[in-house]
Amino acid sequence: MILADIHETHGATFVERGGRRVVSDYGRPERTHQAVRRGVGFIEHAFDVLAVTGEDRHEFVDDAVSNLVPVADGEGVYALLLDPQGGIETDMYVFTASERLLVFLPPGVGGDLAEEWRSKTFIQDVDIAVVTDDLGVFGVHGPKATEKVASVLTEGTPEAPLTFVRGPMGDAGVTVARTDAPTGEEGYLVVCGAGDASDVFDTLENRGLNAVPFGQRAWETLTLEAGTPLFDSELSGEIPNVLGIRNALDFEKGCYVGQEVVSRVENRGRPSRRVVGLAPEAVPGDGAAVFAGEEAVGEVTRAADAPTYGGPAALALVDFDAEPDAVRVDGADVPAERVELPFVEGSERSARLPSYPS
DSSP: OOHHHHHHHTTOEEEEETTEEEEEESSOHHHHHHHHHHSOEEEEOOOEEEEEESTTHHHHHHHHSSSOOOOSTTEEEEEEEEOTTSOEEEEEEEEEETTEEEEEEOTTOHHHHHHHHHTTOTTSOOEEEEOGGGEEEEEEESTTHHHHHHHHBTTOOOOSTTBEEEEEETTEEEEEEEOOOTTSSOEEEEEEEGGGHHHHHHHHHHSSSOOEEOOHHHHHHHHHHHTOOOIIIIITTSOHHHHTOGGGOOTTSOOOTTHHHHHHHHHTSSOSEEEEEEEESSOOOTTOEEEETTEEEEEEEEEEEETTTTEEEEEEEEETTOOOOEEEETTEEEEEEEEOSOSSOOSSOOTTSOOOOO
């Protein structure tokens, strides 16, 4: 049975992300969210994936992105691609995997980025291939994620964030990387060949410690509670200092596109805006105005009824010195209390949790 059929037999509904059809939920996403928080769940991720090969692959990618790309096999990094004004064009994970770099990107980004990078290789020995359709990628998240992965992977789990091991999982060969905890829980990426994806789904669900499958709706509420900025809702077009995602930047790194703008903001001590958590009395829509008294000071980037937090929660971009106290919901201003992020303390803290210089 192909993986799409397995999703449907589990009662999945679907949504489009970057031109890709992904699972929205399998029914009762709030209950699934809680199951992940209490134990462990897994999701099929819709990453676009590039494979970068050639003698100059490391130098080429390292020169293009905002963080140092490791050279050792089995190590990775979270990084950004910036435009000349310092705005985020995309975020990514880059892993050094033997004779190639694997670049994991938001869905819909891979094709254009591959073309852009190919146009810049000049005389360098670099080849960029889109390998999205060759791979299956799953995320395993929850306070029992390590126990789950260890129960089905004979090689043991990677200990350090953004490192990976290879080994068998059921009848499939997989690569398993520890994540940077975007859900606020222990987390792993499981990468397999596309032809093995159905078997890996079955292994994650039914073998060893059982895990519950979940979709995008639970992913978005889990990452919201963890205070993790996501590409579509928070990152796209923003300067990284504004988002406080300091794990994506190496401020002493050699020149890359947009570095001058990012460094200038950093040297001023603080950006003009910041990401905050709000607990409004009702769920606002994306882009809803945020107020401090009578003054509009920002906008909501993402909001939902957060199942573990137990009520409406929102991330917002606001003026740095503002103390917001209301958001607009259905044309009316409703009270909103500022909340320190994360909304929920899980088994690990997200490495992307916004942080600002004092």
